Amino acid sequence: MAAMHRPVYESRLRALVQLILPHLREGDRVLDVGCGVGTLGTALMGASGAPKDLVVEGLERHVRGGEPITVHGYEGGRMPFADGAYDVVILADVLHHEDNPDELLSECLRVAGRSLIIKDHQIKGPLAQARVSFIDWAANAPYGVKCLYRYHTRDEWQAMAKRMGAKVVAEHQSIKLYPMGVNFVFGNKLQYLAVWQPPAGAGVSAQATPEEDPAS
Numbered sequence: 465m466a467a468m469h470r471p472v473y474e475s476r477l478r479a480l481v482q483l484i485l486p487h488l489r490e491g492d493r494v495l496d497v498g499c500g501v502g503t504l505g506t507a508l509m510g511a512s513g514a515p516k517d518l519v520v521e522g523l524e525r526h527v528r529g530g531e532p533i534t535v536h537g538y539e540g541g542r543m544p545f546a547d548g549a550y551d552v553v554i555l556a557d558v559l560h561h562e563d564n565p566d567e568l569l570s571e572c573l574r575v576a577g578r579s580l581i582i583k584d585h586q587i588k589g590p591l592a593q594a595r596v597s598f599i600d601w602a603a604n605a606p607y608g609v610k611c612l613y614r615y616h617t618r619d620e621w622q623a624m625a626k627r628m629g630a631k632v633v634a635e636h637q638s639i640k641l642y643p644m645g646v647n648f649v650f651g652n653k654l655q656y657l658a659v660w661q662p663p664a665g666a667g668v669s670a671q672a673t674p675e676e677d678p679a680s
């Protein structure tokens with residue numbers, strides 16, 4: 465199963481690095497919440513074009529041990545960090561596994577000084593719920609990660625940002641995440657990435673610049 469996952473996982477990693485890097489700056493401290501085994505953080509720091517002195521740490525409910533980045537453990541709820549402790553917080557395919565998404569988002573926005581980058585799914589197109597549920601199950605069930613099968617439309621993502629007091633400063637509503645055939649069925653419009661600017665008072669340290677979504 466792991467051998468079947470590898471090309472899909474590596475393609476996903478490359479695509480995420482390309483989407484996230486433009487939002488990172490020299491000297492940034494980044495927290496990857498729900499970092500798993502820490503591969504995204506390692507890939508970001510090692511990428512050609514990575515900003516100088518970039519540091520990515522992880523925060524996990526389930527620390528595996530032996531990760532290539534520093535990973536902080538916690539049991540959920542309040543994160544063990546001060547307001548704005550990190551410049552950027554990343555939530556990559558974590559929110560749809562979380563029983564209390566509003567609490568997790570609120571904590572991410574509190575800890576993020578400049579940006580919260582959310583990669584998740586989007587319900588759009590024929591049989592979207594069934595297709596996303598299948599890829600979620602296939603990617604997570606072998607590793608014992610609980611699936612709740614709760615995903616959002618673009619309107620729901622926008623409403624969520626508004627409810628949390630965050631401003632959407634960049635958004636990708638279609639992502640070529642996987643190798644071609646897999647991407648046709650499980651990628652593109654089922655994949656979503658947004659960059660939120662935390663509300664004033666939640667630790668904003670820099671002005672984000674609104675940008676166009678080249679994919680929409």
Ligand SMILES: C[S@@+](CC[C@H](N)C(=O)[O-])C[C@H]1O[C@@H](n2cnc3c(N)ncnc32)[C@H](O)[C@@H]1O
Pocket residue numbers: 497498499500501504523524525526540541555556557558561562568604609
């Ligand atoms: C599908 S995996 C994604 C791993 C990694 N972000 C990636 O993109 O490869 C979801 C991870 O989120 C973690 N997780 C779920 N809820 C969490 C929370 N509230 N805080 C931190 N980690 C959480 C799980 O333990 C799991 O490792």
